[in-house]
Amino acid sequence: MKKSFDLVTMGEVMLRLSPPSGERLVRGDMFEKKAGGAELNVASGVSLLGLRTGIISKLPANDMGTYIKNRTRFLGVSDDCLLFDEAPGARLGLYYYESGAHPRKPSIVYDRAGSSMTRISIEEIPAGIYADARMFHTSGITLALSPAVREVALEAVRRFKAGGAAVSFDVNYRANLWGEDEARETIQKVLPLVDVLFVSEESCRRMFRKTGELSDMMKSFCAEYGVQVVATTQRTVQSPKKHTFTSTLYDAKSDRFYTEEPYRDIDVVDRIGSGDAYVAGVLFGLLQYGDAQAALEFGNAASSLKNTIPGDLPSSDFAEVQRIIRAHHAGGVQSEMNR
Numbered sequence: 001m002k003k004s005f006d007l008v009t010m011g012e013v014m015l016r017l018s019p020p021s022g023e024r025l026v027r028g029d030m031f032e033k034k035a036g037g038a039e040l041n042v043a044s045g046v047s048l049l050g051l052r053t054g055i056i057s058k059l060p061a062n063d064m065g066t067y068i069k070n071r072t073r074f075l076g077v078s079d080d081c082l083l084f085d086e087a088p089g090a091r092l093g094l095y096y097y098e099s100g101a102h103p104r105k106p107s108i109v110y111d112r113a114g115s116s117m118t119r120i121s122i123e124e125i126p127a128g129i130y131a132d133a134r135m136f137h138t139s140g141i142t143l144a145l146s147p148a149v150r151e152v153a154l155e156a157v158r159r160f161k162a163g164g165a166a167v168s169f170d171v172n173y174r175a176n177l178w179g180e181d182e183a184r185e186t187i188q189k190v191l192p193l194v195d196v197l198f199v200s201e202e203s204c205r206r207m208f209r210k211t212g213e214l215s216d217m218m219k220s221f222c223a224e225y226g227v228q229v230v231a232t233t234q235r236t237v238q239s240p241k242k243h244t245f246t247s248t249l250y251d252a253k254s255d256r257f258y259t260e261e262p263y264r265d266i267d268v269v270d271r272i273g274s275g276d277a278y279v280a281g282v283l284f285g286l287l288q289y290g291d292a293q294a295a296l297e298f299g300n301a302a303s304s305l306k307n308t309i310p311g312d313l314p315s316s317d318f319a320e321v322q323r324i325i326r327a328h329h330a331g332g333v334q335s336e337m338n339r
Helices: 038-048 063-074 127-131 140-144 147-162 180-193 201-206 214-225 274-289 292-306 318-330
Strands: 005-010 014-018 032-036 053-060 082-085 094-098 107-111 133-139 166-170 196-198 229-239 242-251 256-259 263-267
Touching: 005 038, 005 147, 005 274, 014 063, 032 038, 032 063, 038 053, 038 133, 038 140, 038 274, 053 063, 063 082, 127 133, 127 147, 133 140, 133 147, 133 274, 140 147, 140 180, 147 166, 147 180, 166 180, 166 274, 180 214, 196 274, 201 214, 201 229, 214 229, 214 242, 229 274, 229 292, 242 274, 242 292, 256 292, 263 292, 274 292, 292 318
Parallel strands: 005 053, 005 133, 014 094, 053 082, 133 166, 166 196, 196 229
Antiparallel strands: 014 032, 094 107, 229 242, 242 256, 242 263
C-alpha cells in the first residue's frame, strides 16, 4: 500500500533570535528572526531532497504560529499535523543565538518553558497519520521537553511502529534539558522500537556508559536492541569558522561499517542545524535508495553544506547536494564557480 508520507517527524518548532553576525547578545540592539527546531530541520532537509514529509508539532494560535506555519509550507513540509494552541498564554519557544569567532565560542540562551508544544496531547494528533508514513523520526530533545510531551512522543513511536513505519531516533542529548541518568532510562524504553539510530561517541561513553572502540559501541545497539542502522558523526573544530567533518555508519544487515574521506576546512557560516542536515541526508539515502553508502554520502554532504548557510534550516536541493558529492569524490583542481 502506497503511503502519503515518506517521513513524518515530531518535535518543537522554535523562533531563533540572533544579533547581526559578530555582534553580542549583551550589546546588540537588533535581532533577526528565523524558524528552527531539530525535527523541522530534518523534515525540511528530506523535503528539499525530493521526498514527501510532514511534521507533528503544536504552535500558538497567533501571528508567530502563522509565521512558523508559513515557513513550514515554504520548505515543502506538510502542515497537516500542525496543531494550534488557543489557550491563554499560548507561546512559541524562543532561543537566542550569538555566533562565535576564535577564541570566543558561540553561545545560546533558551526561553522555551511552557511553550505550546509542552501542551500537546496524543488525542489531538490525526489518527490516520500513523499508518500513512514510511518512516517516523523524533529526538531526545522532544523526550526531554516535559513528562507530558515524553509520554505523547513514546506513544507516537509505538503507534507509528504498529502502523508499519520504520522508526528513526536521534539521541541529541542536551544537558540543559535533563540529566544523563534520566535521559538514559527514558531512551532505553525507545531503543527496542528504533530502526535507525543517531548517537554521538560522547553520548555512548557518558550517557550510555559504554566502553571500548567506537565500532564496538555502535554494534552493541544492534545486538542489545535490534537497531538496524547506527550513525555517528565526527567533527573536528579548528575554530568556530573552520571545521572538518565526516561520519561512520554501521549497517547490521550487512554487518559492515561505512565511512569516507572527511570534508576538510569547511567555511562555517552557521553550524546550527548541521547535525539535523546530516540526519536528513542519511534518512533520504535510506528511503530513496535503501543503500547505506548513499546514505552516508548524502548525510556528510548535506551537513557540510548546511554549515555554509545562515539559520537553522537547510536550503540545499538534490542537485546541489549531488554536485557536492561528485566534487568531493573527484578531488583535484575544480572550478571556483558554478557556471
